Amino acid sequence: MTSVPHYCTIIPPYVLDRLAEQGHEPAQRSLALDLTHRTARLQAIAPPPPAHHLTRTIGDAAHAERAPGRTIRREGQAAVADGSVNRAYDGLGATFALYETVYTRNSIDGDWLPLNATVHYGQNYDNAFWDGSQMVFGDGDDIVFTDFTAAVDVIGHELTHGVTQYTAGLDYHDQPGALNESVSDVFGSLVKQYALRQSAAEADWLIGAGLLAPGVQGVALRSMKAPGTAYDDPRLGKDPQPAHLNDYVDTADDQGGVHINSGIPNHAFYLLAAALGGNAWERAGRIWYDTLTGGRLTHDADFAAFARATVAAAKSRYQDQSVADAVTAAWSQVGISTT
Incomplete structure (x- = not known):
């Protein structure tokens, strides 16, 4: 079962609301971006044909508000100089490993969905999200939040919204x-x-x-x-x-x-x-x-x-x-x- 994808962020809106009310500009910008995404009601993107193995692609938004951005690292390629790219790549792999090795699930959708992510999204963007087809990471503002690729459990959290999307389809309210x-x-x-x-x-x-x-x-x-x-x-x-x-x-x-x-x-x-x-x-x-x-x-x-x-x-x-x-x-x- 595949439900309409939800725009799911790791930082709750009430946290950003509080920071924004205090005049914290990165939180204000992050809230505006989040609202734009929610208002747009992101549509499901048809996945590419199944790859039958782990396939990762990491893009760099270069601080623009776009995804997927310029491809920096593909499946099987060596680590690059950008730590955010490497952490995203490794976190996607760690999530894939749990689901495949422990639960014999073939990627997020059960049918070898390629795992894609975009890093360096927006200016000091204080969030990470699953948009129904891929992961997107902000760099944080280094005042309240750091780089959102730093926590592998956050990557697993967001990708699991994809698993839920393709299985139980739990409503988001x-x-x-x-x-x-x-x-x-x-x-x-x-x-x-x-x-x-x-x-x-x-x-x-x-x-x-x-x-x-x-x-x-x-x-x-x-x-x-x-x-x-x-x-x-x-x-x-x-x-x-x-x-x-x-x-x-x-x-x-x-x-x-x-x-x-x-x-x-x-x-x-x-x-x-x-x-x-x-x-x-x-x-x-x-x-x-x-x-x-x-x-x-x-x-x-x-x-x-x-x-x-x-x-x-x-x-x-x-x-x-x-x-x-x-x-x-x-x-x-x-x-x-x-x-």
Whole structure:
């Protein structure tokens, strides 16, 4: 199933809004660019014929507001002098590796979709996004945010919006939108954990660690282990993510709080991975992947529907009842019933 692509950014609009209100010019420009993209309602671009192997192309926008830009590096070519190009290239490869090696998925669409990215987009652009066909990275402003190619989990997050686009097609608003964002955080974190060969106990469970510039009071954009603790900075405000359904944020902003309330299913996944132990991309990740791709979800699934689908996926995949019980317990701990 392929849904209409959504314009999905890693930096929530409410963060840029706050910075823009303080007169932060890069945030003002980034917001204007984001609004332009949203207003244009980016259309799906027909993918090129399947390549039947990993195919990456990295373009350079040269600080213009264009994509794909001038091609700098293609699949199989040696590293170049531009670190952003190389990091984008490696991050696409790390994401491809997780999906192909662990879940036997042939690229983002399951049919060998080439992975393309554009770096150096815009002037001090404070974001990275998936536009329905490729990745686009800003350089950040070096005041609040650094180069968005620096975090491999951010690359995995954005590309996973593509996986969701080609599978469950979760709507991008309210609870289905928060699930859309959460699934991207889950697999973005798993991309990093798999690349580093970290167990669930060893992982930091942070999304975007290293993206905050020196002097910003925070460690990342989000924390799956402890939602609401990623940052607390005079410019950014305090991380608003809840970890429990009791603290669900009812808002019209951010498409109904998709970047905020994703903390609840994020925390459920962390709790499950911690309970199961070992490598999170194995049992916990497999359950989430089966849920996303198994055809049980409707495009408007809410938290409870997604939770029930994960329990069903666990029972289908594993004969050990304790695994399904662990899934149920993880959701219960964030206030969501699976019955």
